[in-house]
Each structure stands twice: as C-alpha cells, then as structure tokens.
Amino acid sequence: MADECFRHPRLAAVYDALDPDRGDLDAYVRMAGEFGASRVLDIGCGTGVFALLPARRGLEVVGVDPAGACVEVARRKAGGDLVRWIEGDATSTPGLRVDLAAMTANVSQAITGTRLWHGTLRGAYEALRPGGRLVFETRDPARRAWEEWNRDRTHRVTEIPGAGRVESWCRLVEVRWPLVSFRWTYVLAPDGEVLTSDSTLRFRERREVVADLEAAGYVVEEVRDAPDRAGREFVFVARRPEAGRPQRGGPAPRRTG
DSSP states (O other), rough: OHHHHHSSSSHHHHHHHOOOGGGGGHHHHHHHHHHOSSSSEEEEEEHHHHHHHHHHHTEEEEEEEEEEHHHHHHHHHHGGGGGGEEETTTSOOOTTEEEEEETTHHHHHHOOOOOHHHHHHHHHHEEEEEEEEEEEEHHHHGGOOGGOOOOOHEEEEEEETTTTEEEEEEEEEEEETTEEEEEEEETTTTTTTTEEEEEEEEEOOOOHHHHHHHHTTTTEEEEOOTTTSSSTTEEEEEOOOOTTOOOOOOOOOOOOO
C-alpha cells in the first residue's frame, strides 16, 4: 500500500515542494547514459520527478506507481505527456521491454513484504530486455539512519506558492527489525488541517539483497556508493543475462567515492 503522503491528493500536491533537492537522481540519469539506455522504467515513480528527467532528454519512459494521487500529479506536470504513466506496480507492465529499470529514493525499502519484494524483482526482470539493468538504492543498516528521525532533526516550515505555509516533522514510531516505522506530521495552511503519513521501511543487508537478486535470475555487476550519501547507502546494479551467454560477474567490491 502507498503511504498516506502519496495517496492523499492534498499531500501529493505539495510533496515535491517539501523535498525540493533531488540531486540524488543525478546518478540515475548518468547511469541511463552510461548503459546506453533508450527505454527506461521508473518503478515507484511517485510524482514523476525522476521519470521526467530522461523523458526530457528524449528517452522513452514508463512510470508506474500504486498511488493514483501521485500519478495524477505527475501527468499534469510540464512534459507529463512525454511519459507513459501506469497506476500499479512492477508486475503491471506485461510485454514491456526496457534497457533500464530504476527504483530511486526509498522505493526498494518501502516494499516490505517478502512476497511483494520478490515479485517486484521478477516483474522488473521480465520488463528488461536481455542485457538490460535494474538499478536501485537501499540504506546500509549499519548506519542506523532511523536514529535521526525525530522532530529536532526534521522539523521545518515551508512556504509553498499556491498552497501556503506547511509545517512538517518526523518521529520514529517503532523498530521491529528488519522493519522500521515512522510518522510524518503535516500542518497545512490556511485552515491548519493536520495530516499524518505513516511509513515502514525494510532494512536489508547487502548480502541479502545480492542473494535475492541472484535468486531472481540477475547477475549483480556492481554495488556502488550513493554519491549524495557517501558511506550510507548501497546502489545495486544488476543485469538480466543475455540469452545464450554465460552469466558472469557477481558482487563487485563496493566503491568508496
């Protein structure tokens, strides 16, 4: 299920303004060029911030997300007609063949159920052409990111054109390993409506992710460092093997820069 911040139309409309610095997406745009991708699948596309980047560069892009409110926001954006938007998940794209499938930001960790996670990996695999790649990031559990999820560290007030003042903060709700739950609270102007969004992320060890990818048929080519969060996240690059070619590779040493 999508979190409330993605399902509620009023929150979906201000989501981008509450998280304006999306420099984390630059690495994914660069990977599309690095791997010579011309067709891209954005799994968990949300409001379409990433999907629109390669689309505006002339690539064919499909964005899929279970939250209808966010998909509608994405459709209405400038350039939204350049992307094919689908309300659904990675299994909602039968017959699709892309060069690159991506899960940016929290998407991979927001898939908490084992069956759904394995289904997502298989759905992405089926959408990839032979030789195509799946790329995604996940936080390194050893860094214990949830210890910073409190009001003191996350409270902010944002003035949003057309929406007014939005006050927001996060607090940790529960750690039931490997699941970590937290709640964002939003106070919206001008009526002071208070909305909350509960989220749960699953923290997976590097070796667990590698094993899941290999079980789904991928070759794990590399595990990179996230440029915007050095030493805090893993970025997985996994390839669907080409038919008739031996599978090579396996987990490469992690980059540190």
